[in-house]
Amino acid sequence: MNASGRIIRRGGAGGRAIQYDYVSAASYANLPSIAEENTFGFITTLAIADVLIANDRPAGRPTGEIRVKIGSKSLRLLTILEDPLVTGYVLTAYQYNGTSWVLLEAYLRESATWKRIRSEFYNAGAVGLVGSFSGTSTGAANYTIGSNTLVLRMTTGGTSGYARVNGANPINVTDFDTLKIDYARYRGGSSGSHKAYLFLNPTVLSGTNAGFSTGVAGVDLSTGAKTLSLDVSALTGLQYIHVALGKSSYYETDDLTVNAIYGE
């Protein structure tokens, strides 16, 4: 299947059709193993009515229509035609289900593999868009920017501590609606006052214990291994990504391991 549009030069006829192919499947495992470069792979069971490159998502569109958002920067570069005629960084794909727009799990074919469409800031040691991560710690705490993970720890060396890692450069959150984090957190007890947060702020914030500020938007990183989301749909501009862990009492340990941070 494919969808097409046309770019018309100003003042008259002409222009060239732009082509972008797409396939749909019920799961990632069901995507075809062979596909042309720049092919979209959408994970949906709803029949696709059309695929548009458009950043708006108005109500009342045909059921099954997909809109792919192009933004200022992501890791998925869409190239259309051989010149290339059009390139754009693909951010998200939403499908209209007759009532509302639903964020799709979506892929773009690059270098003969399916690459997830999302803005990756950290993924198992690979750093994207923020340039690098840095950190700080004080008291009974430490941090490690490892080859595969970001790790923050509260140690038994005291009753108060703070550790933080943050992107070296701010990200423009205008381009996506959700910031997600894949992590695992395990506490050595439940008596102490501890806090772990993923949060955003226009400047880098510091702290000394569990009383640290959580910036302009944040989500609590509760214990366990999970993926949590932060709604940034109403947030705009440049923001620094922070992951912070602190405690204000007891000698309990607390380990937070971050596997990935990305925007959708």
Next chain:
Amino acid sequence: MDEIITVTVYLDSEYRCYAEPAEGFAPYATEFFVGCEDLIPRYRIVPHGESWTRADGAVFYGEMIAPI
């Protein structure tokens, strides 16, 4: 241990924050608005143990604090 200072806000069914109580609103104490109470009506707080589903189907688990 230092005393924790909080501000009580009131949450509607969509977890939008209000400075004043009203029928059906749930009180919620948070440190987030201490010193910046004027921001209360511009935020959503999903409390610990609860979740909110955005119009596009994305689910957010508390505690989450985000601008509206």
